[in-house]
Amino acid sequence: MGALEDLFSSFPSFRGPVSFSFFIAIFTGTLKAHRLIGKNDEAPYHWEAFPRLNGFYNGIRSLVSYKDWIPEQQLPPGTKFKIHDGPPFNPQVVNPFPKFTSDNYLKEHHAVQICYLDEDEKHPAPDIYAYPGIPANMAAPFWGDYETLEIAPNRCYERFGRFGPYGYSYSREEGGLGISGHSTHAGAEKVQAMVDKVDYRKVEWGKAQKRCFEKNKKRFNGKNAASGRVYNKRKLPRSAFVLRTWTGYEYSDIQLLTMRAMINELSLQSGGEYDVHLLVHVKDNGLPIWASKEVYNRILRENVPEEFWGIATLWSERQLETYYPGPFLKQDNVANFAGTDIYGVYRAAHFALQWFSQEHQEYDFIWNWEMDLRYVGHYYEFLNGASNWAAKQPRKFMWERNSRFWIPEYHGPWRNFSALVAKETTEGGETPVWGPAQFRAGKYEALPPPKDTKPPTTFEKDNYEWGVGEAADLITFDPMFDPSRSGWVFRDDVTGYDTSVAAPPRRAAIVTVERLSRRLLNTMHEETWRMHHTMFPEMWPPSVAFHHGYKALYAPHPVYFDRNWSLDVLDKTFNKPVTPADSPFGRGEHNMLGSTFYYNSGFSGALWRRWLGATENGEGGLKSEEDGTDRMCLRPLLHHPIKHEAVE
Template sequence: MGSDGTPLVGSPLYSHRMSETWPKPSSRWRLGMVLPTSPKKLCVVTFCFFFTSLFLVGGSFRARRYVVQKAAEQKAAEEPAYHWQRFPRLSGFYNGVRSLVNYTDWVPEQQAAIDTEFSITKLPPVEPVVVDPYPQYDSPDYLKAHHPVKQCFIDEDEKVPAPDIFAYPGIPANMSAPYWGSYEMLNMAPDRCFERFGRLGPYGYSYNPSEGGLGLANYTEHAGADEIQDMFEKVDYRNVNWGKAQQRCFEKNLERFQPNSTSTGDGAGPKKRVQRTAYVLRTWTGYEYGDIQLLSLRAMINELSLKSGGEYDVHLLVHVKNGSIPIWKSEEVYNKTLQESVPSEFWDMSTLWSEQQMRTYYPGPFPDEENLHNHAEADVYGVYRSAHFALQWFAQHHPEYDFFWNWEMDVRYLGHYYEFHNGVSEWAAAQPRKLLWERSARFWIPGLHGTYSAFSEFVANETRDKNEKPIWGPMEFDTGGRGMLAVPEFNKPPTTFDNDNYEWGVGEEADLLTFNPIFDPTKTNWVFRDDVSGYNVTKPPPRRASLVTIGRLSKRLLQTMHEETSKMRHTMFPEMWPSSVALHHGFKAAYVPHPVYFEHKWPLDTMNQIFNYPTAPHESPFGWGEHNFRGASFYYDAALSGVLWRRWLGSKENGDGGKRFEEKHSGRMCLRGILHHPIKSEGVESSPMWPL
């Protein structure tokens, strides 16, 4: 709009129309256009002028509003919502197989110079290798203490052996390092990485449906992939029955798992009994089993069960959400519901349950007036508040297992399942009970604390200097006259805290393993901290929680949880119940320091302050401060987990990644084992749950 109010003054259109090539209208003509000679025309012009003015004013207002909105958006982009978004982004995750270097030559991105350059080869510079993290089952040392392990097959005719998977012995140059945890500490190889062809190819990822695969690799970067595909035999998965394959494997190796196992005549004496573990995935009717989910399930079963000679059984525990379906009355109804809810290859390893069943199994009462605070305002039998009821029920019906992994359907592990689970189990068994609760309440940041031994010494000194009373055996507390179950004898300390030289608990399997610290929720503003039922509400019990309901529970812990529920009418929110029962009854519980990555380059002292020393309850990372996890690879709403997983699969995320990106840069991603949670989608059009 010009200085004289004429909208077109100064515009190219105005300059062109008013040039000398056009005749200028006479004054009379201009005056007649503005002042019509008839009253009727005057009214029409006035009416048009009025509405034109409204339109122009409205348009001007909308334009100003648009400008203001854009300015606000730009300001928001310049001023991130969270402090950690100001830290530099890390991008070394996305370097690929054509940039691999020896582990000894690898410099983490956090330590490298900003302008670091590295060479990119036409093909991966090293050859892929078989990943074999299992004990040397045929070695003299193993056979001296154990029964032989008999090979397991996928098919009944024993012509299709359980397949191997492959990795590259190297690390992408400039690859980012985890901020928490350690591969070496958990007995996992730190010097290799996994890409999608070697990790998922043997389970049908890379070959066509006509051959029994899924054909997902047709539109992805292929540098070096043909070599990997030549290293394994294609398995036709169209008619596989995983439940029967697991059962055959167990029966074939039954001698390994029997108590009081006798000598085999080699003069070595009795053989050690191998403990068995149920790997329980919590799913539900209506759940959609996508292609990547199928590959993940096949990997779990093959790597945990078949390749280990039956040490694990993988189960699907299926929640029938429609409680009116009488799955407990009719085998026909049960089978029909199961077959409509689960892919056929997993039918014989699935168990149905419903909330109605839990009402019958744990009849209560659980009166509202005996609940400290039901923040969710939901039924106590609902899966949201009592998911552990079904796991307790499942354990009661499967006494053959020593341990139960509670696993969620939106968890993915990028490395080898047996290597990970065996590694964390052995690490936990080696931990002394002394100050284990205190160590498990903190994040171990190796870059700041040093080795885990140094971290343990630091925790011991800090506990002493702060004059904190350490947890030593079962925790005694005032029940307000309500009473509690008797404490198991095996959980009572053999000596005093001061007299123990970090000996009690060494060699003892942990009853509870978690993947986030086991914290005191009463010191935070975590919303479900007071969802405590059946205890004296005026003297609520001490409690602990660990967020994300995945972890391992022992049979004896689950038995105590079951009796607390059935006999004492006690329960708590699912992420608080196992650790609180372990606290009360003195069970061995440990937070596993698995590797966790972050999208941003955090200053270590800032990270330590935020996650280990919040200055107020509302600043706890397990409360209003939980946004600090959004740039992480593991938490209940961690955004980086999904971004990394989908990019690793070859998808495009927010304009980055995909086939062309990988071909132009250093090839497809190659990552070390990472525990991803949550994974809410796996398609090419996916986007992160939260802004990074």
């Protein structure tokens, strides 16, 4: 993929033509941020002067226990470590779930019934495996951490343990994918001996999810349908995990492994707490998928692998033009920098998600996920940990914390960071957000916020109590910043509000990966169809939450960098840019190139491919692993974006 195409595809679900003015603006204004790291054809960025971190690439023969691990940032260059003949630890089952069979769990919950991949119940939901250690000298994340999000900090994943149970390491004739032939195999036999070889050619994930829910549905509805008797057991919420894909998408072998992992770890192993869905954008608006079952099924079968037919839902922009008829008046648009249509997925990716939610009101939450994300770790541990952490957070100074990056080695633990944000907000003379945002609606009627988001007391009287124990309506994985104080190019793509008065206050979170509550999605839907309001996709959910006083949190997941940044420079660059234009969400976005999570990150893909065993920029690969410390073993880590993933 070319650099400009890669840039376009990094934006939320961009898959269409752009105006000439948009082409020129992006090419001249932002393309520099996408040059390859280490290229010498342009002046180097300031962060390229920092030394490179290489501990990521130490393999399973260098593992040390968590208590003995020293991050690379704290070691002098050239520090030696012991290389073992094989992995010094045995792989272990990863089980991040509550103790479903314990007396304590069963006092509050219904028993969890085991779920299987097949109707004959010969293949239970498989386990994955990790090593109870960390590669020697591996770097620590620069922001976010593991314990805060309830993620085990003391283990790492290599490719056999992570993907072996889903067909990575056995042949296609046996129902696997057989893509481990190029890999080193030290210690892999121990994982392979524990893996039940499943013929994934016969697995129908949609039916497996439905069977799992039917066996466990009393965990969620709290009532015996036959007797009408209400159980005195805790009712659990249900979530949909929605992958946004499109016709013509190429499902690589690694993508298949990733999707199998999502369904198994979120839905089957949890006893039905999640359902995984594919939301498939039919790009040809001339296809009447809403009118013909024959057309619908043909498009489905031509564009989605057979094992996932039962979890796919098709939609098109033409369909949503009818669902949200507008009018979305051009004169009420503050700015359309892209120059594209309001119904195009580029500017309205949320329309499809809102429609999906209206069709599936049985879900308390919907996770919006992108196809170019990869996670090294257990999906349930990650999502459940983020959800639990968000529920514990108070609302006081919530939006102010949301706008900043937490750097543990610089700020200290989360409580210190929270206190610092409160101090800086107060001393800076800012008025902290408290309840729904207040702004002039102008000549148009405003949709009022719900009564239950009105603060129960004044800001001064609240002792960090409001919001504690309340599930978050929105969880993002990048900060929610004020776009009007940044150089972000889409900050003014606001439609349907009165342009004769100031544009409404808003918030944005780059990368449309988030958890949204049913009530937030219902409000977004109401704002769109009734009020004809919308904004750029990365700005719409945070802004609706901001306007209506919903609980919204940026989850501080671990993010790594390829360079050993000076911590004070890191803080100044990301938390205290000199001018709005220097914001990391604008002209300063090049600072994200060496990170593992952002829309333009180059390091994320490079690190992921090295973890898979591929050669990247002349480094890594089979021979390098054999001569070195064997396969990479990474701690849980969310990668974005992944634009290609060759494994040979």
